[in-house]
Amino acid sequence: MGIISWIILGLVVGIIAKFLMPGKDPGGIFITILLGIAGAIAGGFVSAAIGFGQVTGFDLRSLIIAVCGSIVLLIIYRAVKK
Numbered sequence: 054m055g056i057i058s059w060i061i062l063g064l065v066v067g068i069i070a071k072f073l074m075p076g077k078d079p080g081g082i083f084i085t086i087l088l089g090i091a092g093a094i095a096g097g098f099v100s101a102a103i104g105f106g107q108v109t110g111f112d113l114r115s116l117i118i119a120v121c122g123s124i125v126l127l128i129i130y131r132a133v134k135k
Contacts (some may be wrong), residue, residue: 062111062119063090069116070123076131089123090128096122 067089097119106119 058111058125059090059093060086061086062093066093066116066119066123069120070127073120074127084130088126089119091119092123092126093106093119094122095126096120110115 059131063086067085067087070089070092093115097115099122100118
């Protein structure tokens with residue numbers, strides 16, 4: 054995937070993660086995109102390590118992996134910011 058694809062996937066995943074975990078978070082759309090991109094990378098790394106697969110594009114499996122990684126990073130982000 055190219056850089057534009059990662060940014061779009063990060064935006065979509067970040068929005069989905071914020072929708073699944075509503076609350077007040079500091080930061081705006083850029084933090085959402087960064088958390089989504091980092092979540093996709095982290096989720097892909099962890100799922101590849103356990104043999105589930107990795108983030109390869111805009112398919113359902115990759116989206117679920119990326120959202121799970123983004124939710125974990127959002128939980129960590131909220132804990133650090135408190």
